[in-house]
Amino acid sequence: MTIKAAVLGATGYVGGELLRLLSAHPDFELAAAVSESRAQTALAATFPHLKGAYPDAIFASHKDWVEQLDSGSSLALFSAAPHGMSAAMIAEAISRAASRNITTHVVDASADFRYADRNAFTAVYAMEHGAPELLDQFSSGLPEHVSGKPTPHIGNPGCFATAMLLGAVPLLSSGLVDEHLFISGITGSTGSGRNATAGTHHPERHSNLYAYKALEHRHAPEVAAMTQAASGTLPKLHFVPHSGPYARGIHATIHARLKSQASRDDLLKHFEQTYAGQPFVRLVDGTPRLKNVVASNYAEIGVAVDDEAVVAMVAIDNLVKGAAGGAVQWMNRLWDLDDARGLEAAAPAWT
Ligand SMILES: NC(=O)c1ccc[n+]([C@@H]2O[C@H](COP(=O)([O-])OP(=O)(O)OC[C@H]3O[C@@H](n4cnc5c(N)ncnc54)[C@H](OP(=O)(O)O)[C@@H]3O)[C@@H](O)[C@H]2O)c1
Numbered sequence: 001m002t003i004k005a006a007v008l009g010a011t012g013y014v015g016g017e018l019l020r021l022l023s024a025h026p027d028f029e030l031a032a033a034v035s036e037s038r039a040q041t042a043l044a045a046t047f048p049h050l051k052g053a054y055p056d057a058i059f060a061s062h063k064d065w066v067e068q069l070d071s072g073s074s075l076a077l078f079s080a081a082p083h084g085m086s087a088a089m090i091a092e093a094i095s096r097a098a099s100r101n102i103t104t105h106v107v108d109a110s111a112d113f114r115y116a117d118r119n120a121f122t123a124v125y126a127m128e129h130g131a132p133e134l135l136d137q138f139s140s141g142l143p144e145h146v147s148g149k150p151t152p153h154i155g156n157p158g159c160f161a162t163a164m165l166l167g168a169v170p171l172l173s174s175g176l177v178d179e180h181l182f183i184s185g186i187t188g189s190t191g192s193g194r195n196a197t198a199g200t201h202h203p204e205r206h207s208n209l210y211a212y213k214a215l216e217h218r219h220a221p222e223v224a225a226m227t228q229a230a231s232g233t234l235p236k237l238h239f240v241p242h243s244g245p246y247a248r249g250i251h252a253t254i255h256a257r258l259k260s261q262a263s264r265d266d267l268l269k270h271f272e273q274t275y276a277g278q279p280f281v282r283l284v285d286g287t288p289r290l291k292n293v294v295a296s297n298y299a300e301i302g303v304a305v306d307d308e309a310v311v312a313m314v315a316i317d318n319l320v321k322g323a324a325g326g327a328v329q330w331m332n333r334l335w336d337l338d339d340a341r342g343l344e345a346a347a348p349a350w351t
Helices: 013-023 086-099 118-125 132-137 159-173 220-231 264-274 320-334
Strands: 003-008 028-034 074-079 103-108 138-140 153-155 177-187 236-243 250-258 281-283 299-305 309-316
Touching (some): 003 086, 013 028, 074 086, 074 320, 086 103, 086 132, 103 320, 118 220, 132 138, 153 320, 159 177, 159 220, 159 250, 159 309, 220 236, 264 281, 309 320
Parallel strands (some): 003 028, 074 103, 103 153, 138 153, 177 236
Antiparallel strands (some): 177 250, 250 309, 299 309
């Protein structure tokens, strides 16, 4: 049985990647690509690379897309809307679907449901939460670190958060390192979304590399909370993000101090146990490379150790593993499908 899928914020970069992944998914079928700004325009006019998958599709309007679904049907709802907008849009969709007896699971790629507490959200994002009444129906974390289905809906961790969590959680749960994690992360320009800004302008970005918001990145508190939930230890995160000279991909380098001497084998064994049976995490002998993962849902992790310190290096695609692919991975689980369903395509490597 195919499950109808809908995407809010469908004209953005994450929205486009959700549409691409859904076009090849064996169990989800796109019913509505919902757009505020481009409703009733051809999907292929915004995303020419998806013309083969959706030759005749048009973006749906917010006002009536739920009413086009069959009463009593099932809905996999993704949101790729901006934080601060997403929660209210999701709340409205859930309510309209419920009134038509449509069973709904939601995965939100925005930050709106990454905190369990509305005040914590407001403290970081300086705005009221759009649907506080739904917070207890959402939880956040990586499918690699959470067993089963904790809540009916999921707030997917962000792209930097995904890379950091993949390295930080096994480091801390090993018990071999202290709680200070020093992290440098480099992201591609698609991390900022489709609207051009000075920081994404090609002449600024091309052949350039620079840090921004050093030690004050707003996603650090939510990563610390998710790391604690998954590892049992609240880390002290010292995070410096960087803008890299490429369109997609994140490379994160996580340094930690060893509590007592430990070998690379000790650490690697713990990483292997943490990710045993996980389809998308590859532990590499040496250092990870972006081209091995970009445009795929895979993550590569490398580990290096000296007498006093350990470093975990993580490479992911920000739009897939860090957003759309991670969201589909969660949605698979919410509908009792294998986590990997529809996501196993290899990275193209020579992009
Ligand atoms: N880019 C990444 O690497 C990445 C990674 C992880 C998570 N995320 C999160 O995923 C979400 C989407 O990111 P993105 O990079 O795809 O952003 P984007 O390219 O800017 O797209 C966001 C989409 O949301 C809709 N939108 C914009 N302003 C809106 C408003 N005021 N009210 C309602 N809808 C509005 C727009 O679609 P319509 O106007 O057509 O509806 C737009 O296409 C964000 O919450 C972001 O934080 C992004």
